[in-house]
Amino acid sequence: MSRFAMEPDIIDLATQLGLGGAADPVVAILDSCRRRIDRWVAEVGGISSIERLEALVAGKLQMFFEEIRSEADFARIKDVYAAGKRDAVFAAMKMKFEDEGNPTYGALVRRKNVADDAPDRYVAVIDCRGDKLHRRFFTRWHEIAHRLTTHADLDEPVYRSEHDPLEQMMDRVASHVGFYEPLFGPAFDREMVGRSKLTFEVVELIRRRAFPEASFQSALVACHRRLAEPAVYLEASEAFKAEDRREINRGRQWLIEDLRPVPELRAVKVFPNDAAKLKGLFIIPKMRIPESSQVHRIFCDDTLASGVTSENLGQWEHSGGKRLADQDVWVEARKARDRVIALVQAIPVGTDL
């Protein structure tokens, strides 16, 4: 079982969902959500697109989406819900979403003054302004994940950061059901016919044809998870070593300037797919990205937006001095705002580089 599956919040959530004692609570929660949706899809005799699936699921969960695309939407929501439906909390949405230094992506509101069976008993307000627009698809499914796991029935508001285990679990649920296998699987298989590896071009084709509202990043994660061959999804950005971060958070001061820690390009998110876990292809989370890597080049070179190359993970050295396994890999990477996202795929032995 993964360390994540052993988090108390995850074990407690599984127990709340009647899945206590499952061998792997993460898998059990994902399966449970998927089964609920499968039942609804079966009731309507199948589903042909992700848009229809979202409408079906949102309807079953009594959810309605409101999107913030400009300042005017705050006024509209206030007018419709606070003034029109006597739900004053909606007048505070602007304040909620404009908390300086703490960007908010979505909020799920349980309406009052509404029948228990009303189709819009829950309103998910999604911020689609600026940089947040690319997360629109995923944030909508993330809010659906909250309803699927019955969080929204709790009395206490749930304020969590995206680093919180439960929020990460909601991301996993969102990815699992948002890229619904009966829709995603055939689209993936169709584009992968005759290809030996996944490329960003293929991911983009799958996204455009089957999940046009999804971001490239979320489609890439979904595609890499479905790959039968070992692959690691990686995000790299400037970050401190874990112990330096702890010292900084504790308010430590450095009298000698040269000893003050500096952030370095690190693997801040690392998701190995099942095949990678099985075959031992791994990158240590938070480890430094070597300057020789394609990922480092793309991060540092303003003239490079993306690129693909082969390299050897044996060049990747942990701060403790250990190196990763001697493994040839394809690395395809591209810039994405403050970071580089990359797909690292094992090259089978004997492949001509």
Added chain:
Amino acid sequence: MKPTKQTVGERIKKRRNELGWTQDVLAEKAGISKSFLSDLENGKRSVGAETLLDIGRVLSLSLDYLMTAKEPEAESAEVQIPSSLASFAGRAGLSFRQALTLLEMQQQIVAHRSATKKDGLEKVDWQKFYEAVKEFLE
């Protein structure tokens, strides 16, 4: 609040077992040695507040529960007004009913995702919240 007769160590052990964790797992997560944890669970060692905080954090248990053996009542008719709201309501001259209405509105937001952690209702900026909704308060 309902006190129990367990010791600190027994409460840690009980929660650890609920989570299906070995002593190795908890010791690693809490940054303590396995032998210290074993002694603690068996009542052979005492523990400082800082270490207990670390243990409580990884077990998702409050320091209050670990130290005082008090569990929240399962059902309570009492309304808990966060101290930050009570303080704001006092300054702003709001009635108990108005403070309660503000609290109920906040509780309608059942999930709220942002980039950094907020510690629940105590950290709500009640002043700003009140300013935003006051025209609709009865």
